[in-house]
Amino acid sequence: MMNSSRPDARRNAGPYLYGREASAVAQVLESGQYGHTGVTEEFERRIAAFLGVDDAVAVTSGTAALHTALLVAGVGPGDEVIVPSMTFCATVQAILAVGATPRFIEINPVTLCVDHQLVLEAVTADTAAVIPVLFGGRAVNLGPIHCELEERGIAVIEDAAHAFGSYDGTRHVGATGATLTCFSFGPIKNLTCGQGGVVIPRTSEQADMIRRLRLLGVTQSQTERATTTTYQVDSFGLRYQLSAINAAIGLAQLDHFDSTVETRRRLWCIYRDALGPLEGVTLVDVGPQTAVPHLCQVRVHPRDQVFQEMRSQGIGVGVHYPPNHLQPAFAPWRRALPVTEKAGQEVLSLPFHQHLTEDDIAHVVAVLGRAIETVRAERHIGRLA
Template identity: 60%
Template sequence: MMNTAPTEVTRNARPFLHGPEAAAINDALQAGQYGHSSRVEEFEHAVADYLGVPDMVAVASGTAALQLALLAAGTGPGDEVIVPSQTFCASVHAILATGARPRFIEINPHTLCIEEDQVRAAITPATRAILPVLYGGRAVDLSALHDTLESQGISVVQDAAHAFGSRSGTTLVGAQPGLLTCFSFGPIKNLTCGQGGGIIPRNAAEADALRGLRSLGITQSQQERAATTTYSVDGFGLRATMSDLNAAVGLVQLQHFATVAAKRKALWTSYATRLKPLTGVALVDVDIEHTVPFNCVVHVPDRDRVFKELRSRGIGAGVHYPPNHTQPAFQTWHRPLPVTEESGRHLMSLPFHPAMSDDDVRYVISVLEHALPQEDACGES
């Protein structure tokens, strides 16, 4: 007998707020700081301190972070950027926005992340950057490739949209030397600003370049511009600044991040325990010891039918993500990727957000078990 559906299970993901965010936004409103001002700088310093790095550049979104980081790395027309097809389309659009083209590669089906040998085989004379996607929050280790990439002038721009708070070994993602790391602070991310993104630069000069790129090429700060009759546009730039309202939310979130991290780890572990008896289901491995997980993804048989069954019962199943090399907009860069294609036919995301309880997980699993083909549910026919 299945339990009655708990509240909030119906959504695949949802923002998780701690309460003081509303007061923080109101304080910013009362101060008249709606745009990019002092709270953004405070948020940048707070994230940098958390990660133990010299600087963080806050921007309008995770997608903007990727585009600006690629531009700062010198990516442009004629260049190639190596990227897994198994990612959100934002990763690809960020590449195209620089004038470069994506070179799609395979993933490890157990982690949905790229690996060193796949990257090494894909490098061409046109390769300007590698864009590893830290799927589900799991870090990608390309350290063995570092010398090769450095000698060829190839940058590693980490798409760490899922991975705030995760670690590569003992090092926090974002604090690894020699990497440009991009975070998303979107509504359902591990740490949310409502909307926003952040870039961890490799050095002070790159931080300055990124601040110019996010501000229409203007190098002076808001305070400096207010004190003079002119300003200098020193290069190309976009309108990609973060607002103080978003930074106000991010500051509260960062103060309580340990709570969210613990809830996400416990939720993923609860799923892992309860999925084990379902022999037709394979859980994507996030390396939970080192990861603050963003989602819970499984391979299931007859995915489309199971997906529809879960949705009909109020369970917010999702698919993250359809492979990009099969998307109509990206057909120019299509190449056969059989592992990604096979994985993409079976991937399904289960509801995953910090407000969920252990009872919620039990309910989701009970519905999933009944939705599976009978011969694959607990080995029974």
């Protein structure tokens, strides 16, 4: 079959570079200082200033951010962590990495996020933390129960991997009072470092603990260690420092982030308007007025056949995400989650990145419409046979 897809519709997601990233990396390489340097610290200051928070601690990835946040919150063996099953497996792996167990909960069928009532219903005597996942960029407001959770010793650790730049009310995600907030700056995120992440602490004590953890438990900074014959290790730690190379990419991206926000919101709204006339297709609303959309997803049935038909036409559709409670590795914590399982069978991610044009989006939606018609016709013929 001839592939008539537009080039930028062939991939589901991808980074968008503004042109300064390469020169910023070149400056770091020319300096001969590639590890954690003042460039990384400048990136942390810029992130904190953007979000309107006191501090931000950069680490190697979003997964590292979650792992570190759980350690700082004191979560460990014997503890349960409430988490939606509809998330990338990294969220669950971070829970297992500290020796805790996931308690999978349902999602709101409209937003694909958790809400406060679902969280409260899942709390047990073993609950040590809740990880609300800000799916697709939508903020999750646990304000109605936040104080209650903290009074019971339950940490709220936001998985905001999709939501850098999004707002919760009038404040940026990360500045809204969670115990800790974790961002990812991987290759396809709204802001990329190539690979990286950030933890937003609420207190200076948390910030100090994160900085020790990310440097193998060493108390002295790299600058301080250069002026002494020894150093001190006073706790368990990991090698989670963000390199100056990655931080330089992030700094260049931050210079243009307002443009990123405008473009991603505009593209999402173009999709919304184009998808409106299609029957049997429901757009997952991320709330673009306050969110910086990370995904553009629809719910369609039968999803798997539509997926295959669109891929055969060269359209880079994807699935975010297969429910984790159905994964073999997480089978010990499997429970019935019918809302999540239905979403897991219907959600389809359309190509969404900043290289798309309005014509690309029109093409994707046209192929989606034809794919639905083709699949349904084939199923009708099959029933008659």
